[in-house]
Amino acid sequence: MNLENLNENQKKAVEITEGPLLILAGAGSGKTKVLTTKIAYLIMNNIAQPENILAITFTNKAAKEMKDRVISMLGSVAYNIQISTFHSFGVSIMRSHYKELGYDKNFMILDSDDSLTVIKRILKDLNIDPKQYSPKMIRNRISSSKNELIDSSIFSKYVKTEFDEITHKVFIKYEEKLKQTNSLDFDDLLILPIQLFRQNPEILLSYQEKFKYILIDEYQDTNEAQYILVKMISAKYKNICVVGDESQSIYSFRGSNYRNILNFEKDYKNTQVILLEKNYRSTQTILNAANDVIKNNTERKDKNLWTDNVVGSNIKYHRAMNEKDESDYVTSEIKKLINTNKLSDIAVFYRTNAQSRNMEEALLRENIPYKVVGSFYFYNRQEIKDLIAYLKLIYNEKDDVSLLRVINVPKKGIGLKTIENLSLRAVINNESLYQSINGGKELEFKKIIEEIKKASDSLSLTELVELTLEKTGMKQELQNEKTLESDIRLENLEEFKSITKTFEEKNGIISLEEFLLEISLVSDIEEYKNNTEVVTLMTIHSAKGLEFKNVFVIGLEEGIFPHINCMDSKCDLEEERRLFYVAVTRAKENLWLINSRKRLLFGNESANPASRFISEIKDEYLDKDEFETNPIIQKRIIGTINSKEEYTVGESIIHNEFGKGIIISVDKSLLTIAFPHPNGIKKIMRGHSSIKKV
């Protein structure tokens, strides 16, 4: 096989096929090229059969990209290579071994929203006030525990605070509920395979024998469960090749631990290490800027990323007046690019999903086609969620969560009372809600589901969707409504059918099971579309692993990026900096860094100083476009507080947490108060703690 187009180290990385191999690959150093070439090398040199190779990536996007590349190198044999995300790999294990773990064949996967719904319901059952104990926090706590392989019984040993105690109670119920409804959450997809392997060494052995060659991309982002899973499967042959860069570790909120990559040599004896330091992607200027920023992090291995690409043009820094002005600026710059660039060469990155909206509005106004990657907006629409809930229930009647969602959709007079009775009966008889239906208006509902179920065997997926929309009355209801709103909903449902159609065209005859599994892991509509000639909008997290000729990073303000929740601890701040590093190193030729003096945040106007990351870049690499030097922003926290007392604007008060402040506005019982604060960040707080008149 011809490895001529690789450099020395890349070549070595491909040729070392036996034993543990650690590839420390800086941004843009061609690691995907190395990985895909390595897979091709293994197969073409008959070292491994396609089915002996397991390649794991982090995002669906990355998996798809790798698969496409391998297919173009190897042709159809490549279809037998398991290239997937950790989670979809987990699904494939569960589909073969659900029995050993006591699940039914038609298990369902809950996304994080579903998990939250389950937890809210448990809180209700346990009479716990969700305002006092945030369901989200409980969910996150449970999820991170699971990712550390801590189940509820182990968790009991770590209970210290009252919150822990509540979490523990909910944790137990949550486990019960999921098992009872034959459902798995995302974390189960990692920990159940581990449990399976621990309990059944012979099954583990079969996986070890099957996957003799293992490749893991973005190893710095693995969490404990993923780390253990990989370790187990690779234990026999130890042909494990991991690629990563601790400077790009950005998933610690999900339990990822970049020390996994720093410790790889200790974990796997006789590891060979290869450094890929030459960058093929970016101009020298962009690379210099990235290096300037990342060197402010203390916890990192020293890498020296270099390139022999051209110096390139300076990075453009623009400070806009407000968020509208910001997106208008980006749009006008994009318009300048259109003549000489493909739209697919342009990307806009932001820190939080909410920031896409202004950008979308501006692009819509100017008729510039775009796509928002990783937006679950479509699947989060009420009508789509309802439809999916119906489909899930048709597939798995034990799915109580879905049943509760749609039992009264469209409205048929089934309210709280009915559901309470139903729940009670279900608990007593230890059966699902669906099973416990035996009369009333609910029976009508059950009959409809039964009818669709019966018909489903002889229908294609798209036909099944159509039948569901008709039999349930969802379609009729919307057609009768005849409002703008209902029209949009109908359109969305049509769009859903076009997704199932595309799906069928791509995959042939597809079962409801396969479809539901797929959309539970890939709930991003863009993955199913082929609209390639568009500008790409996405969060920096989704941008990892990708590259674009022209990159805009917006919202570079203290409090947004670095995000306000990440500014307190050094460790979080370093992760924000790594995130910024990822953003910058996506750009091949041109980079814009943009922020705004003022913006509407949570409905309040706020003024944030420019992100510290900008000042970490040497001035010589920046073309600054701001019509005044950065003013020293007045340092204050703004708090809004409920109060019955009479206050007037301008009055001084004392707050028991923030100290002295001044009333800025009075709106009914809502007060907005300014407090001096060293960070210069506005913090919105409402409805708690007391203030006193001075």
Next chain:
DNA sequence: GCCTAAGTGCTTTTT
């Protein structure tokens, strides 16, 4: 049981 208005809290990031 359904509808509406008022109230409340909230946004990191992904599978």
Next chain:
DNA sequence: GCACTTAGGC
């Protein structure tokens, strides 16, 4: 600004 919850009238 928005989505979600809750209370109260029908």
